[in-house]
Amino acid sequence: MSAQRLRDRVSVRCSIADARERVKTYFATWSDSTGAARLQLRVDGVAVAVVRDARAERDRSEALPIRWGPEDGGSCPSFKGALALWADEDRKVTFVELEGAYVPPTGAVGVPFNPVRGHRFAWRIARTLLLDIAREIADRP
Numbered sequence: 001m002s003a004q005r006l007r008d009r010v011s012v013r014c015s016i017a018d019a020r021e022r023v024k025t026y027f028a029t030w031s032d033s034t035g036a037a038r039l040q041l042r043v044d045g046v047a048v049a050v051v052r053d054a055r056a057e058r059d060r061s062e063a064l065p066i067r068w069g070p071e072d073g074g075s076c077p078s079f080k081g082a083l084a085l086w087a088d089e090d091r092k093v094t095f096v097e098l099e100g101a102y103v104p105p106t107g108a109v110g111v112p113f114n115p116v117r118g119h120r121f122a123w124r125i126a127r128t129l130l131l132d133i134a135r136e137i138a139d140r141p
Contacts, residue, residue, distance in 0.1 A: 047071035
């Protein structure tokens with residue numbers, strides 16, 4: 001099955017400048033000696049490895065390359081895309097957006113992949129990551 005587009009975003013109450021710094025801190029928590037950040041999410045009981053590539057720091061790009069896939073050979077969609085931060089007219093609100101494409105897992109021989117369930121699962125992974133980041137970067141009262 002071919003790659004399927006995936007895009008989701010959340011809004012966070014904080015300035016874009018603060019959001020950029022806080023996202024760096026968020027991923028630095030999970031960084032290894034190469035600068036790549038690797039964290040694990042659990043979605044519907046499945047372990048998912050999320051990686052922020054080290055080249056994001058070297059490229060000075062606004063968008064951070066993000067990929068994920070199954071942890072330890074589990075069954076979940078593999079994703080490649082980017083995480084972007086942007087602000088609209090309200091400078092106190094930042095949008096955290098994830099956009100890219102996922103490839104459904106290859107099921108056992110003879111077991112068809114359900115594209116609707118697969119898309120929902122890919123979306124839940126994206127949403128879990130976005131909400132985790134949002135919790136970490138939001139202004140505190």
